[in-house]
Amino acid sequence: MSRAILYDSTLCIGCKACEGGCAERWGLPYDDKIAAEERISAHKLTAVETHGERYSRRLCMHCAEPTCVSVCPVGALQKTSLGPVVYDAEKCMGCRYCLQACPFQVPTYEWNKRLPKMRKCDMCYERQSQGKQTACAEVCPTGATKNGDRDQLLAEARQRIAEKPGQYYGKIYGVKEVGGTSVLFLSAVPFEQIGLRTNVPQEALPDLTWRVLDLTPDIVSTGSILLGGIWWITNRRGEVARKEGRRK
Amino acid sequence: MKLKLPKITVWRAIFAVVLLSGLYATYLRIMYGLGGATNLSDKFPWGLWIGFDVLCGVGLAAGGFTLVAIVHIFNIERYKPILRPAILTAFLGYSLVVVALLYDLGRPDRIWHPLIMWNPHSVMFEVAWCVTLYSTVLFLEFIPVVFEKFGWHKPLEWIHNISVPLMIAGVLLSTLHQSSLGSLYLIVPEKLYPLWYSPLLPLLFYISAIAVGLSMTIFESWHSSRAFGRALELPLLASMARVLAVLMSAYLWLRFLDMARRDVFGLLLRNRTETWLFALEIGLMVVPTLLLYQRKVRMSPGALYACVVMILFGFIANRLNVAVTGMEAGSGAHYIPKWTEVAVTLSIVGAGFAIFRVIAEYFPIFEAHPHEHAPEMEKTEADSVAVG
Numbered sequence: 195m196s197r198a199i200l201y202d203s204t205l206c207i208g209c210k211a212c213e214g215g216c217a218e219r220w221g222l223p224y225d226d227k228i229a230a231e232e233r234i235s236a237h238k239l240t241a242v243e244t245h246g247e248r249y250s251r252r253l254c255m256h257c258a259e260p261t262c263v264s265v266c267p268v269g270a271l272q273k274t275s276l277g278p279v280v281y282d283a284e285k286c287m288g289c290r291y292c293l294q295a296c297p298f299q300v301p302t303y304e305w306n307k308r309l310p311k312m313r314k315c316d317m318c319y320e321r322q323s324q325g326k327q328t329a330c331a332e333v334c335p336t337g338a339t340k341n342g343d344r345d346q347l348l349a350e351a352r353q354r355i356a357e358k359p360g361q362y363y364g365k366i367y368g369v370k371e372v373g374g375t376s377v378l379f380l381s382a383v384p385f386e387q388i389g390l391r392t393n394v395p396q397e398a399l400p401d402l403t404w405r406v407l408d409l410t411p412d413i414v415s416t417g418s419i420l421l422g423g424i425w426w427i428t429n430r431r432g433e434v435a436r437k438e439g440r441r442k
Numbered sequence: 443m444k445l446k447l448p449k450i451t452v453w454r455a456i457f458a459v460v461l462l463s464g465l466y467a468t469y470l471r472i473m474y475g476l477g478g479a480t481n482l483s484d485k486f487p488w489g490l491w492i493g494f495d496v497l498c499g500v501g502l503a504a505g506g507f508t509l510v511a512i513v514h515i516f517n518i519e520r521y522k523p524i525l526r527p528a529i530l531t532a533f534l535g536y537s538l539v540v541v542a543l544l545y546d547l548g549r550p551d552r553i554w555h556p557l558i559m560w561n562p563h564s565v566m567f568e569v570a571w572c573v574t575l576y577s578t579v580l581f582l583e584f585i586p587v588v589f590e591k592f593g594w595h596k597p598l599e600w601i602h603n604i605s606v607p608l609m610i611a612g613v614l615l616s617t618l619h620q621s622s623l624g625s626l627y628l629i630v631p632e633k634l635y636p637l638w639y640s641p642l643l644p645l646l647f648y649i650s651a652i653a654v655g656l657s658m659t660i661f662e663s664w665h666s667s668r669a670f671g672r673a674l675e676l677p678l679l680a681s682m683a684r685v686l687a688v689l690m691s692a693y694l695w696l697r698f699l700d701m702a703r704r705d706v707f708g709l710l711l712r713n714r715t716e717t718w719l720f721a722l723e724i725g726l727m728v729v730p731t732l733l734l735y736q737r738k739v740r741m742s743p744g745a746l747y748a749c750v751v752m753i754l755f756g757f758i759a760n761r762l763n764v765a766v767t768g769m770e771a772g773s774g775a776h777y778i779p780k781w782t783e784v785a786v787t788l789s790i791v792g793a794g795f796a797i798f799r800v801i802a803e804y805f806p807i808f809e810a811h812p813h814e815h816a817p818e819m820e821k822t823e824a825d826s827v828a829v830g
């Protein structure tokens with residue numbers, strides 16, 4: 195069973211309760227000033243953005259095949275079978291490849307700390323593994339953020355679109371994007387109008403690298419035979435020449 | 443005993459200023475973290491230290507593996523006189539890349555983590571391993587110089603016994619990580635500007651690294667001949683420049699074909715920063731390539747040097763375009779390095795030059811080993827031209 199979050203922008207009233215719940219769950223400070231910052235950062239792991247009269251939440255998408263997990267050189271990021279993508283700060287060496295590679299620009303860094311960590315939403319992995327709801331879903335007063343089983347939430351999203359086709363842009367964001375994500379979005383308007391990236395590939399990004407990395411063993415084996423062979427031939431030629439030279 | 447003060451020259455003064463500002467920048471980096479010392483941000487997490495110090499640094503050190511392959515694997519012995527400086531540059535280059543990484547990593551104390559915490563799916567992991575192993579190889583390739591200096595014959599023999607597998611390993615490791623630096627960017631197809639993003643990035647990075655390896659060798663030979671009052675191995679360098687021209691042509695042709703296949707030439711009509719910096723990069727590569735096809739240019743020390751410098755700048759422009767220019771629009775961020783980033787970079791470069799000089803002065807870098815005096819070598823030395 196894989197857990198997910200369904201965020202329905204048409205139900206969101208922009209109260210930012212999810213931001214507060216998230217800050218509390220992480221023990222991060224939260225006040226009016228921070229609430230006004232409409233972007234995620236190392237001290238704000240989810241943010242409600244205003245797009246005209248519409249709202250849109252930003253948080254880690256918990257991709258099915260996460261780019262960040264594939265690029266992290268030390269394996270500090272892992273996709274759990276439960277769904278959340280979790281982070282082990284003890285392993286992280288701060289290369290920031292995850293920030294660079296994430297197609298949704300989610301990971302953030304504690305730039306001003308002397309011993310910094312990467313920070314991002316972990317879909318309340320601990321709470322969910324104890325059977326609890328994510329902090330954001332728990333405090334959402336309108337049900338715009340809902341936490342549950344991915345298949346069920348997907349079915350529910352489809353049903354909402356089918357029931358009120360006029361109210362929704364007919365697609366669900368997160369079904370195909372980068373090969374699927376564990377955070378799903380519903381919207382009344384095309385997704386780019388609520389600030390979602392629609393230019394992301396429809397396939398999982400890690401494959402792009404793996405196709406090349408997978409050649410490594412071949413390069414090493416073919417390469418060593420080739421180089422060894424060339425060395426042997428050219429060297430023998432030199433030896434032969436030297437011997438013949440001496441005989442003369 | 444009289445204390446001899448070093449002469450104060452303009453270059454030394456500049457060097458001192460750079461080094462001092464670098465020291466102050468280092469203090470800021472340690473005390474105020476990456477935020478205090480760089481203009482990096484969540485949307486633009488890699489800047490000058492990755493784009494120049496690492497990407498260019500590793501590339502500019504490619505002369506080491508290129509020449510080892512030429513001299514020892516393809517057995518073209520006449521290049522032997524310039525092998526040692528190339529290995530020394532490479533060894534210094536990689537050491538300095540590691541120093542730069544210590545600045546750039548958020549947790550430099552954990553630089554060793556990839557060695558025990560594995561993720562074979564990560565390009566960065568592969569780069570980390572290859573660079574570590576290759577630095578070891580370079581160290582072993584360089585250490586005979588030290589042994590020779592002190593006349594330690596036993597260890598010299600040991601190293602000699604493993605030298606062939608060592609050299610092959612070095613060439614393979616270089617092949618892997620030079621191309622992998624390009625692979626680092628395969629994962630950002632939606633962020634890297636299409637003039638640079640290509641599925642061929644690893645191959646393009648690799649070929650350009652070899653070209654730059656040759657260019658650096660010529661560049662160094664030219665400088666060391668002036669600094670140490672040696673004759674310039676001009677015929678050697680000229681024939682190397684010929685290979686360089688062919689290689690650069692192949693590289694440019696490949697880029698052209700790749701752009702045609704991806705159908706991105708239309709982008710060149712847009713009046714954007716990317717277009718201009720792309721034109722600069724390509725210009726710095728095309729012009730010297732064409733010039734190097736002229737025998738006259740290759741045989742004139744000044745012109746040869748100018749061409750090689752242009753290629754080096756073209757290469758640096760390419761790496762910075764990939765790492766900075768090409769990433770700005772896609773990340774929705776604007777990045778200009780902070781003075782501290784520049785100061786650290788310049789200090790590292792300056793330190794590299796200074797250390798090279800000191801080592802070259804005290805160790806047998808430029809003299810050939812006594813029993814390696816091959817007859818061909820004397821011939822080349824006899825008809826080489828002095829630079830003045």
Ligand code: SF4
Pocket residue numbers: 254255256257260261262263279296297298299300301314
């Ligand atoms: S959205 Fe980014 S940080 Fe979150 S799982 Fe996907 S790749 Fe990782």
Ligand code: SF4
Pocket residue numbers: 265266267268269270271285286287288289290291292293312
């Ligand atoms: S910054 Fe940390 S978590 Fe992110 S890729 Fe680097 S080591 Fe992994």
